Amino acid sequence: MALPLTGQSPRGLLRAEAAGGLAFLGAPVRVDVSCAFAVALTTWTLADGILPLAAEGRPATAYWSAGALTALVLLASIAAHEVAHCVAARRAGIAVLGVTLGLFGGATSLDHAPRTLRAQVGIALAGPLASLAVAGGAAIAHVALVETGGDGLAVASTAVVALANLGVAAINLLPAAPLDGGLVLHALLARLPGPPRDAAAVVARAGRALGGVILGLAVLASASGDAALGLWCAVVGLVIWEQASPAAWR
Template structure:
């Protein structure tokens, strides 16, 4: 996420702070200083930092359970409205989604339990006074963690409770129908929250906007992943593409760039094997830095994703998270096609128009 600062890394996941969170923290400090001086400002800032430390632990509850199912998260970003983990794919089974969703609130309840033991507040009469500002940092933090666990279990997609609802509906109705229902409930909750925000709670408006658009985005991502699982790469790949020979010059590559509409050009050897990838930017940069008769192969990307034509399209989706294009090659390494965001979008359009459509493209052995 842009405008973010990395403050650390744990289990392969970067922890980042968005600039808006720092502004939010400064606003909290200045507001408290105006009301109660330096001591109040320090206490409030420490309390907010402690809360968001718990939010990070909440997110890592999701992340560590997701890793057990082969789902990685490159980063978790702190925003004024909470933490956002960037996962590389959706869970494949409703049972996996259920466990991942419950992990975050479970972390908050564990933290709350530990803090309550720390302040000796297990007795009911002590619990009744924990929300009192005079009860101390640990007591208020315990109450906040209980609130975070309860609030996150609201059945509004993409909140944790919404994901639990989505998983439960998936076991009963199937994933696609479950996604549509969970997203609709999430957006309805966002509208209700936004309405309440009009009556003196502006932060609720920001949360409502986040939930509304996140529900839409998560639903689209989930539907795309579900559709892609039933389509082979060979059915979705682009095959009418122009390749560049490894022995071509920069001048040759420029001519091909002008003649072909594609954004990425596979580099192939004499046998048609895929050995590199050139973007339009790569070709233009080569033209700037070398003579027109210099070989273009020196400017090709050597580290790029490749997938087999028999794989399912969701595997290509995972690879597209890190690249603009995925090369498709057979066991012999011969280029067969490309998978791009455009080709996946076209599959989605076809499936949206005819969910029962069956692709029947015959396999290719070479593009040459």
């Protein structure tokens, strides 16, 4: 999930550190501690449910190892999503102050907000396009493994990476805060007559509604006995709800 591209990090997110650690295009990259929880949850979901169904008869260590590796690849996919935002911003002549990778998403902090509609839309859509590219690459790898009789765990893992990135791209295109589609909607609405806060309120309400729907799905999943899906929906729904703040979109 990509968050608003502004000169200030949205409320609730840690700022990128000014010195030390990773850097991209001269901008510091911070990996928030919440990434460890995301990797752990992803690993558990894969090792305890998905991978054993896709490749039966393997030792538990094989499932957990493959799950952990796949989770790290998915984290790298999130980084690629944010890198695409950075590259698009630099091409638009905007300095990147920092990147934060956090729980199920990232935030790119820019020196100033894009001043043209073309720049705003281009920067916002760069992330989903990168996710689609990763999904395409993983899908090609998956097909190649299937055709050559590759290892079942590798076949399943590449499918997970492809589907997850396809889902990230699709969800981020929804016109709601704090998603990339919300950035596009905000850019369009901000150019209509009326104060900027009206555009912020619309995308924020859409984000709160989306978060509420996902939380509702969490309840349904838990009631049906799917603990993993329920936990995933609960965490994602809460993150979207909390980050869909009108203040972050003004």
